[in-house]
Amino acid sequence: MGHVDGAEVAKHNSKNSCWIVLDSKAYDVTSFLSEHPGGAPIILKNAGTDATEEFKNYHPLDYLTDYLPSDALVGPINPNTFGQLRQPEKEKAAPVSDIDDSKEVPHLSLCVTASDFEKAAKAVLPHKSYTYASTSANTGLSLKRNLDDWGRISFRPRVMRNVGDVDTRRRIFGHSSPYPFYISPMGTMGAIHAGAEPEMIRGAVRKGAHVVVSTASSKSSEQIMQCFVEEQGRLKNGSPTELFYQYYMPVDRQKAIQLMSIVKSCGFKGLWITVDTPVLGKRTADRYLQAEEALAVGIAEESTAGWEAGGDNAFAPAMGGRPVQGQLSPHTTWEDLEWIRKEWEGPIVLKGVQCAEDAKLAMEYGCNGILLSNHGGRQLHTAPSALMTLLEIRAYCPEVLGKLEIFLDGGLRDGNDVLKALCLGATAVGVGRPFLYALGAYGTKGVERCVDVLAEELQTGMRLLGITSLDQCRPEMVNASRLLNEMWRPEQLSIKSRL
Numbered sequence: 001m002g003h004v005d006g007a008e009v010a011k012h013n014s015k016n017s018c019w020i021v022l023d024s025k026a027y028d029v030t031s032f033l034s035e036h037p038g039g040a041p042i043i044l045k046n047a048g049t050d051a052t053e054e055f056k057n058y059h060p061l062d063y064l065t066d067y068l069p070s071d072a073l074v075g076p077i078n079p080n081t082f083g084q085l086r087q088p089e090k091e092k093a094a095p096v097s098d099i100d101d102s103k104e105v106p107h108l109s110l111c112v113t114a115s116d117f118e119k120a121a122k123a124v125l126p127h128k129s130y131t132y133a134s135t136s137a138n139t140g141l142s143l144k145r146n147l148d149d150w151g152r153i154s155f156r157p158r159v160m161r162n163v164g165d166v167d168t169r170r171r172i173f174g175h176s177s178p179y180p181f182y183i184s185p186m187g188t189m190g191a192i193h194a195g196a197e198p199e200m201i202r203g204a205v206r207k208g209a210h211v212v213v214s215t216a217s218s219k220s221s222e223q224i225m226q227c228f229v230e231e232q233g234r235l236k237n238g239s240p241t242e243l244f245y246q247y248y249m250p251v252d253r254q255k256a257i258q259l260m261s262i263v264k265s266c267g268f269k270g271l272w273i274t275v276d277t278p279v280l281g282k283r284t285a286d287r288y289l290q291a292e293e294a295l296a297v298g299i300a301e302e303s304t305a306g307w308e309a310g311g312d313n314a315f316a317p318a319m320g321g322r323p324v325q326g327q328l329s330p331h332t333t334w335e336d337l338e339w340i341r342k343e344w345e346g347p348i349v350l351k352g353v354q355c356a357e358d359a360k361l362a363m364e365y366g367c368n369g370i371l372l373s374n375h376g377g378r379q380l381h382t383a384p385s386a387l388m389t390l391l392e393i394r395a396y397c398p399e400v401l402g403k404l405e406i407f408l409d410g411g412l413r414d415g416n417d418v419l420k421a422l423c424l425g426a427t428a429v430g431v432g433r434p435f436l437y438a439l440g441a442y443g444t445k446g447v448e449r450c451v452d453v454l455a456e457e458l459q460t461g462m463r464l465l466g467i468t469s470l471d472q473c474r475p476e477m478v479n480a481s482r483l484l485n486e487m488w489r490p491e492q493l494s495i496k497s498r499l
């Protein structure tokens with residue numbers, strides 16, 4: 001294949017003919033524009049340029065062979081002609097290359113609650129990145145409910161209990177952590193901080209918090225695990241942090257098995273299969289942004305193309321808000337757990353269980369844990385909060401609580417609230433956005449601070465509640481009447497036996 005000159009590539013910079021240089025090779029991506037899960041505008045802005053560095057912020061180079069048809073390759077770039085390429089536009093929705101000094105980020109000490117990190121992130125992140133992190137489904141009611149429900153349960157504290165020393169340790173599948181909370185899986189951290197997942201992991205390891213790593217990460221599983229091992233090495237393997245893997249099942253069975261074997265060989269301690277995303281929810285803020293971007297580069301008609309509305313393989317890891325071909329299948333069923341179990345011997349958690357019936361099924365299918373979650377309010381409109389689902393489980397299939405490890409996530413912004421979940425039978429709680437915002441605004445230091453903020457609230461909360469270890473959490477320490485009043489009730493009370 002002959003070499004191509006930069007000047008030739010530079011000419012192909014429109015939606016009618018769009019070439020781009022990635023990893024020193026020119027590609028004709030004209031027909032791929034409408035299929036790109038991250039949207040056509042971002043590629044068009046980089047048409048005729050060398051976009052390798054920006055590309056690597058979002059995805060591994062393997063994607064070029066995985067997702068582009070082989071005839072898209074035009075040829076390697078003539079090495080002396082890089083200077084002839086178009087120069088990328090200065091002002092674009094790029095991931096933060098570092099903290100942007102021109103914008104004011106509050107001093108880290110001013111982040112006193114977990115919610116404060118959002119304000120800081122909003123101040124420094126590019127609009128697109130902040131939108132990606134903060135967006136939620138439809139009218140935003142699922143997200144709002146997640147945030148509100150923690151406050152709708154109150155404590156019933158005991159006094160005079162000698163609470164001088166408190167122990168906040170908890171185990172997840174036998175792996176001890178200093179805290180009963182962990183960092184939830186979130187995709188595309190490269191859009192939030194140039195250090196991406198490794199930056200997040202470093203903060204977690206320094207504090208001993210467990211992390212669930214997303215399939216949709218900006219870095220490969222191997223890179224993430226390598227960073228983990230290096231950071232552990234720096235701390236003489238003294239950190240209790242372990243990494244678990246959040247699994248979006250690829251449609252292609254071979255790829256699904258291959259991914260699982262990578263996860264296994266990397267040494268992740270458990271598989272958290274996301275089951276609330278057969279298709280992507282309607283991410284409203286992302287949609288506005290896509291429409292604006294498309295209008296700005298004059299391709300409004302592409303923005304309503306079929307690939308946006310969903311299809312057989314509909315799934316997009318968050319930011320683009322578009323379905324990704326070949327990713328999670330809407331055809332997944334409970335029976336799939338049978339072959340998954342053959343391939344994966346370690347703990348399996350179903351992430352995204354939202355009613356008592358499914359909690360019971362998860363137990364019957366041999367799962368080791370369930371994560372009660374509505375994906376941070378990013379999927380189904382008016383989905384139940386995790387607390388609501390937990391109350392349902394207590395009412396209709398309490399046997400699940402003794403058999404499975406129970407995790408909750410969504411809207412937790414105060415360490416005290418973790419205690420409410422534990423009193424009602426949870427093992428631990430996942431925290432998402434606060435850590436992402438902390439990463440975006442302050443990198444590793446922000447992640448560490450976010451752990452400290454939650455941990456301090458938790459410790460104080462335990463003392464004020466009158467307990468010194470988490471084993472002492474009991475249902476009678478909380479008043480959940482308000483949520484119980486609104487809990488789902490079967491039309492016929494015999495449902496309990498049918499669950």
Ligand code: HEM
Pocket residue numbers: 020027029036037038039042043046051054055058059063064067068187188216217316317318319320321324
């Ligand atoms: C031309 C070859 C390209 C291919 C094959 C490709 C492929 C993909 C795929 C498969 C995704 C889905 C997300 C995932 O699975 O991780 C994605 C998302 C994305 N891509 Fe690309 N991409 C290309 C070029 C680019 C370029 C040049 C940029 C930026 C300069 C870019 C920026 C993005 C962004 C921002 C997302 C959204 C990330 C998310 O939603 O999580 N892509 N791309």
Ligand SMILES: Cc1cc2nc3c(=O)[nH]c(=O)nc-3n(C[C@H](O)[C@H](O)[C@H](O)COP(=O)(O)O)c2cc1C
Pocket residue numbers: 132133134146184185186187214215216246274317318351373374375376377409410411412430431432433434436
């Ligand atoms: C920006 C962002 C990206 C996410 N990416 C994923 C993902 O790749 N896989 C997944 O299972 N859940 C993902 N989630 C959902 C989280 O794992 C978690 O369920 C949710 O964020 C918890 O709610 P919180 O952000 O209010 O704490 C994502 C959430 C956010 C905010």
